[in-house]
Each structure stands twice: as structure tokens, then as C-alpha cells.
Amino acid sequence: MTTPGSYPTPPRGDVTTIHDLGYRRYEGARVGQAGAWRALYGQGLRTMFGLGRPMKAKALPVLLALATLLPALALLAASAASQGGLPIRYAIILQPQLILFVLFTAAQAPELFSRDQQHRVLPLLLTREITRTSYATARLAALMTALFFVVLAPLLLLYIGEVGVAADPAAVFEKMGTRIGPVLAQATITAIALGSIGAALTIWTSRRAYATASVIGFFLTTAAIAVGIDNLLGVSQRVVELVAPVRTLSMLAFLLFGETTRGMELDPPGSIWLYIGALLAVSTAACAVLVARVRRLVP
Amino acid sequence: MGANGAGKSTLVKVLLGLVEPTSGSASLMGHDVVRDRGAIRALVGYMPEHDCLPPDMSAAEFVTWMARCSGLPAAAARDRSAEVLRHVGLFEERYRPMGGYSTGMAQRVKLAQALVHDPRLLILDEPTNGLDPAGRDEMLALIQRTGSEFGMSVLVSSHLLGELERICDGFVLIDNGRLVRAERLGALTGETGTLVIEVDGDATAFAESLSAHGLLAQHERTRVLVQLPDGSDDAATRATYDAVRDAAIRDGTGLLRLERRRGHLEDLFQ
DSSP states (O other), X not given: XXXXXXXXXXXXXXXXXXXXXXXXXXXXXXXXXXXXXHHHHHHHHHHHTTTTXXXXXXXXXXXXXXXXXXXXXXXXXXXXXXXXXXXXXXXXXXXXXXXXXXXXXXXXXXXXXXXXXXXXXXXXXXXXXXXXXXXXXXXXXXXXXXXXXXXHHHHHHHHHHHHHHSSSHHHHHHHHGGGHHXXXXXXXXXXXXXXXXXXXXXTTOSOHHHHHHHHHHHHHHHHHHHHHIIIIIOOOHHHHHHHSHHHHHHHHHXXXXXXXXXXXXXXXXXXXXXXXXXXXXXXXXXXXXXXXXXXXXOO | XXXXXXXXXXXXXXXXXXXXXXXXXXXXXXXXXXXXXXXXHTTEEEEOSSOOOOTTSBHHHHHHXXXXXXXXXXXXXXXXXXXXXXXXXXXXXXXXXXXXXXXXXXXHHHHHHHHTTOOSEEEEESTTTTXXXXXXXXXXXXXXXXXXXXXXXXXXXXXXXXHHHHHOSEEEEEETTEEEXXXXXXXXXXXXXXXXXXXXXXXXXXXXXXXXXXXXXXXXXXXXXXXXXXXXXXXXXXXXXXHHHHHHHHHTOEEEEEEEEEOOGGGGGO
8 A cells, every 4th residue: 555645746836737648559469361361251251141230131131041941840840740750851851942042142142242342342451461362262251151051050950850859859869860960061062162153253243233143143044054955955864963053952962861852763863972073163163263353353 | 643544543552552563663661562562561551532431331340340351359459440430530420330421421431441550651542532621621630630640651642732732741743654743842832032023003014114123024914923033142132122112112003912922732733
């Protein structure tokens, strides 16, 4: 404790001054490029779900994400009513939902890649601790992470539900233990494929409407071409499945979860590696397009 | 400075590494702009000419994000953001989406985001674009304060010469991508060796009358310009003033103004 006498005596004729601290230099830590990458990635991931944005920005991603959960919930309800008698088929459920994932990509990828150009934030970012390559990777990673969660949610719901509604959960869990692998694999590969294609398409324009249309257009066109060559040329089903990414992803799901359709029984599909390889090849090409485009963008 | 299309923004973009120079080289604070781009990033704050504010973000959020993208840790980014927004004069408004901001507020946010990571050099591209006269004055005062109080070097690009004159120490004039002149401002806007005289009457006749008495006089519209003797010799200058006064008395011409002409940046464009 200090005694009153030990206080420094104020200078003679002291004047009361208001201390305006004025401008203070920043002398603290700088986390450099890694920190900047995390900031860009984090902001991107939040933007994908409209977090921290007005309600308007949340509506579409949240509705689409919820819509993907509905078929899974319906199937679980039916399965519960029949006390686990109705088999839960992941690939059958996933097949129509792939369209919703494509819609999610079409709606939300432009939020990252077109908006930064539309509002001309890109030149600001590029004069900070962000290089063109780190911009491309941070934005792409945010898109893929968001897609991963969107694809994972219904599959995980089915997985948890299947264990939950079973008469003997422990026994089912024993049997199901291996199924979490396919769930994660399907979510990862779907996120990589749709994310990289979405990014490579939407980076070309600063107009969100065009960007969205280009993503939907790409998947519609590839689907139409697949149907066309199937009907007109009668080529092998293997070729048809590889032309449209959505069909490739669907086939991958059937193989991962070990499910079959009537068609697959008549004409057995190729090796699972064929589909994984095709999807990764398309993704790699899309990533290369994205990086090349970002390198050449004139802000 | 330079006219529209002179290459001001291009020069700024080359210095920032946003555009690769087609030929030649440039360095900023001792770092080559192409090879040492990484070293320059932390040293420079950039306020672009164009809009760069996402309308659905708030100023607080945007400036914090920009600080983090400059490599500041999250907590420090928030502190710095609050500090620079206060400095540029944004208070409660900083939590509102920027889409509803006036041009003046938007320009302030753009300045704040350039300052937030405490750069050593501030590059402002047309900072008073779109502002009304009052907003322009405030922005210029803010820039001047930032330069003097913060100890930052400020590089302002503008085609508005009058405003540059008020805040700058030196200038670089470019035209069509080429350097025309680079000088300290004092050299240009100091007193010149010309005496400007406005008269109540016929300027032409008064100029002739002065010439007849041995002064180097000529008329320019309604004014008469008299060349002072070289060497800024006080006695000689005073003698010239006296000669003008005497001539005015002799001709019965009223003198409205009598002053040494000052240099203006505008003169460079003539």
C-alpha cells in the first residue's frame, strides 16, 4: 500500500489537460498470410449460409438445406412406423437430392466468386496479405466446406435415425459401424466435385444472375447430353454415367452404400474407382480453370 | 496528378502490384513492386477510386474483416477497426449496413479500411470523388490530419488541382503516362516576380503609360502585369511600387489591387 505522502506532487501551477490519445500505432502481433487466409475462409463459409447477413440472404440457403432433410425424415418416419422393417436406402434418397445440392451451389457460389468482383472488394483483398492463389483456395475451401455440411446433413440424419428407430439399436450400430465411412466419403467427393465446378463457372462473371444460370445450365446441359447419347447413339451406360456429373455422383452413392437398382442388376456398373477417378479429374480441371482465371483477373 | 486518363490510377495499381508493368520497374519504400510484393503489403494502405463496399455488410464488420485480411489477429482487428472508424468520424452509423450510406460516409469507410492495419504509406486514389464542397473540405482536413498526426506518408491522386494545393507538400504531374514535372509545392506557389495591378479604368492605356516610364508592363484582359527587377532587391522593388503609384496619380487612374502574383498548380496546365 502506498501512503498518501508518497503520491507524486503535481507540478506547480498545474493545468488540467484532457488527454487526447490521438492516433496510436499498432505494435501488436501480425499473423500474416495464414491469418488472412483464415479470415477470408471464415467470412466465405459464413456467407454461404447467410450468417451475419440480413434475413433475405439466409432464406435461400436455409430453405434448400432444410428441403434436403425432408425426404430423409419421411423415410425415417416410415421406417419407424414399420419398426425398422422398411430398409433405409441411402443412395435412393440421395439421388433426387443431388439436384438440390446443385441448386445450393448455383445460388451460393456466386455469393463468393461473383460478389467480390461485383462490389470490387477483390482489389482491396489483393493489396492485403492475400495473394491471387490464396484468394482462390480460401474461397474454394469455403464453398466445399459448406457443401460438405449440406450433403452430410441428410446422410447423417439417416445414419443416426437408422440406429435410433431400430428395435435393437446396439445390434444395428454393430452392423452399421462401417457405414459412416461411405457417408463421409460421399459428402466429401460431392463437395469437391460440385464446389470446384461451381467455382470454375462463377468466377467468370461479376453478375450473380449469370453466374447462377451458368451453374444450372452446366448441369442441365450435361444431363441432357447424357440422355441424348443414351437414346440416340446407344453407347455404353458407362459413358453415359460419366458425361453428367450428377449421374456420376449418383452411381458413386449406389456403389458406396452397396445398393442396386433393377437397371444395375441387368447391366452391372464399372469399378467404383472409375467414378471416383472421373469426378476427381473433373474437379482438378475445374480447380485449374479457377486458379488460371483468378491469376488473370484485372481488378 | 494529371487529367482524366493520364495514367494516375494505372500508376497506383502498378505500385500496389495489382497490375504488372509492361516494361520498366518500380519500387516502393525500397521494395521492388513485382519481386517484393509480400513486403509491401503490410506497409501500404490503399483507398481505391471506385466503390468497394459490400452493401449488406456494416462498416464495423467490413473494416474488421479488412484488418484480419491484413494479417491482424481477430481481437486486435476489432479494436483497430473501432479506433479508425472513430478517427474518420463514424460513430453509431458503423453498425448499419453500408448500402444505406451517403457518399461522404462511404468515402470515410474507404479511408478507414486503408488505415486499419497501420500502414506506413497511404495511397488514396481520388479521395474526394463525388463529394459536395462541404464533404470535400472535411475529407481534405481528415487526410491532412492523418498525414501530420499519424506520421504517415500520403500519396493522393487527383485531377482537382485546387484541393491538392491545400494539402500537399509536393506534386508529380503526369500526362499520357509520362512524367511531366515533379517538384515540391513551395517552389511553385511562392511569390513570383510579377506584380499584378487591377485598375479602375482603361488597363491598356495604363500599361502603355507604365511602359513609357521604363517599366516592363503588359496588359492581360482587365489587369496589368509588371515584371519586377530580378534579384528580389528590396529597394528596386519599392522603386517599382512607387513608379506605379506615381503613374496612377499622373493619369488619374484608380488602383483597385496591387499585389505580387502567386504561383498556382493551374499554371502547369497552361
